[in-house]
Amino acid sequence: MVVGAGLAGLVVARELVAKGHEVSVLEAQDRAGGRILTLREPLAEGLHVEAGAKHVVPDPDLLALCASARVEVVKPKRPEPLKRVTYAHGARSILDPHGETDEDADLSDAERKLGFRERLQHYLPPGAIHGADWLRPQLAPYDAVSIGEFLKRQGASPGYVRMIEGSIVPGDPDNTSALSVIREMASIVRELGLPPNGGRVVGGTDRLPEALAKELGERVLYEAEVKRIEQKPERVRVLFVRKGRVHAVDADRVVVAIPYSVLRGVEISPTLSPQKQKAIREMKLVSVSRVWLQSTNRYWNLRGESGDASSDLLVGDVKDETAALPGPKGVLSAYLSNAKAREMCTRPPPERVMTALSDFEKIHPGMGDHLSVGLVKCWDEEPFAKGAYAWFAVGQMTEFGSALHAPEGRLHFAGDHTSNRPGFMHGAVESAKRAAAEVLAALTPKPTSVTDERPRA
Ligand SMILES: Cc1cc2nc3c(=O)[nH]c(=O)nc-3n(C[C@H](O)[C@H](O)[C@H](O)COP(=O)(O)OP(=O)(O)OC[C@H]3O[C@@H](n4cnc5c(N)ncnc54)[C@H](O)[C@@H]3O)c2cc1C
Incomplete structure (x- = not known):
């Protein structure tokens, strides 16, 4: 039995079915x-945007997995280099497409x-390589310090810390575990060295x-919300609500493939180990809000501008989502994280689009005249x-890192948060393969011949 049909849950189920379960x-x-x-x-028609996962590393x-599911992944064509816009301190400026970005200007000369990639490598401590055992005691001191402090001690400029905040550093740099970001930096260094055959799923992720x-x-x-999981000596009982009725189902093993932020609301009996409970209770998730404004045409292109822009406004940076899509209509997007994401989402829904519109109008004047659809998505909601x-505050990887994926009795745990690559689809896949292997190792296969009674996962 698998709880959750996200990517992790689906891959666990696929692996187990492939083995005859x-x-x-x-x-x-x-x-x-x-x-x-x-x-x-x-x-x-013909346009789509990604509220969640978009880049296929x-x-x-x-x-x-994509190939075996017959899902095509293509590298998006790089659009023509056009002028970029920056909006800061109330002023709009146009940047040369090949010139230095305003972010680069904040970096140290070195x-x-x-x-x-070289910048990431430069700040990686010895032994911080993809595949390392991130919870080994030698690396623990990096979990006791924030990434902001760690980079400062390494001589990084405040501009560099700002540059990676919200992307490589998911949480607040002064409270995010340096070890968790070092792990992420090592993963990115490895991924940038892989053959460049990732990109986007054709037609939508x-x-x-x-x-x-x-x-x-x-x-x-579907529409089966798990509310309670009871472990018995011989089986696990899962209670779920579907169409207003409570149902119970038994299984030999259960793979729980839902984020811990949601698992918090599921009763588990008997209680899990103290370390696992702590992980479930305290694991943090980054707040993200996405904004998309569709316009009747890509009027910014007519000015020789790419649509991509940076700003110090609430919406932050803006991207042209339609640069590689057909048709005359345009979609500009923004990706807000942490405090900005929460600020956007404290507003009542109709106000959110208006707030975004007011910022987009400053960055790309004309949006008010061309707007045809406005959408805002708050992941916290x-x-x-x-x-x-998931992101890790200072000390959390040491406190409960090893409990994230550890099985407990007949329960196994999957999901990107239990992997070495939280926040990414390949983390979800990594976790699914590990959880499926645990279940396969634990289940004693039964003969399938006469009664076709297959072992139930
Ligand atoms: C804004 C955003 C941008 C992202 N960008 C990228 C990107 O560019 N590239 C990339 O690789 N990854 C990206 N990701 C991350 C990627 O989406 C995740 O890593 C991946 O989809 C996680 O899969 P999962 O199966 O672990 O979890 P989930 O996708 O969260 O799946 C969990 C499933 O469990 C279900 N569920 C929850 N509670 C219950 C319950 N009680 N009972 C039954 N079912 C339940 C949920 O409905 C859900 O279907 C992004 C994510 C977000 C939010």
Whole structure:
């Protein structure tokens, strides 16, 4: 039995089915994919945007999964280099497409001489390489310090810390564990060295979970919200609510593939180990809000501007989502994280688009005249995610890092937050393969011949 039909849950189920096991997947929503969420309505025909996962990192396991699910991944064509806009301190400026970005200008001379990957490598401590045992005692001191403090001690400029805040540093740099970011930096260094065959899923990232869910067919039960999990000596009983009724189902093993922010609301009996409870209770998720404004045409291109812009406004940086999509209509987007994301989402929904519009109008004057659709998505408000992706405060990797993925009796745990790459689809896939291997190792296969009684996961 698998709880959650996000990417992790779907891959666990697929792996177990491939080994001849009977598997059911309980999914609270009426769709698979969880934080993979492609929005098409109410955008113009042929347009789509990604509220969740968008970039397919060229991780071999993720690419193999896409290929086996017949989902095509392409590198988006680089649009023509056009002028970029920056909006800061109330003034709009136009930047040369090949010139230095305003972010680069904040770096130290030494940092400016290095490329993106070399800068990451420069600040990595010895032994910080992809595949390292991140919880080994020698690395623990890096968990006792914030990434802001660590980089300062290494001589990094405040401009560099600002540059990676909100992207490589998911939380507040003064409170985010340096070890968690060092792990992330080492992963990025490795990923940038892989063959560049990642990109975007053709037609939208949701094509991947859709294809996997289709393969699993009726094994996936939708609108089935798990409320309670009871471990018995011989089996696990899972109670879920579907269409207003409580149902119970038994399984040999259960893989829990939902974020810990949501697992907090599921009763588990008997109680889990203190360390696992702490992880479930205290794991933090980054707040992310996404904004998209669709315009009747890409009027910024007519001015020779790319649509991509940086700003010091609430919406922050703006991207042209339609640069590689067909049709005349345009979609500009913004990605707000942490305090800015929460600030946007404290406003009542109709005000959110107006707030974004007012900022976009300053960055790309004309949006007010051309706007046809406005959308804002607050991940903190998603009842089955309660945030965007996991981050670790100072000390948390040491406190409960090893408990994140550890099985407890007949319960196994999957999801990107239990992997070495939280916040990424390949982290979800890594976790799923590990959890499926645990279940396969634990289940004693039974003969399948006469009665076709297959072992039930
Ligand atoms: C804004 C944003 C941008 C991102 N960008 C990228 C990117 O560019 N590239 C990338 O690789 N990754 C990206 N990610 C991360 C990626 O989306 C996740 O790592 C991945 O989808 C996580 O999959 P999962 O299966 O672990 O969890 P989820 O997708 O959260 O799946 C959990 C599932 O469990 C279900 N569920 C929850 N509670 C219950 C319950 N009680 N009972 C039954 N079902 C339940 C949920 O409905 C959901 O379907 C992004 C995520 C966000 C939010």
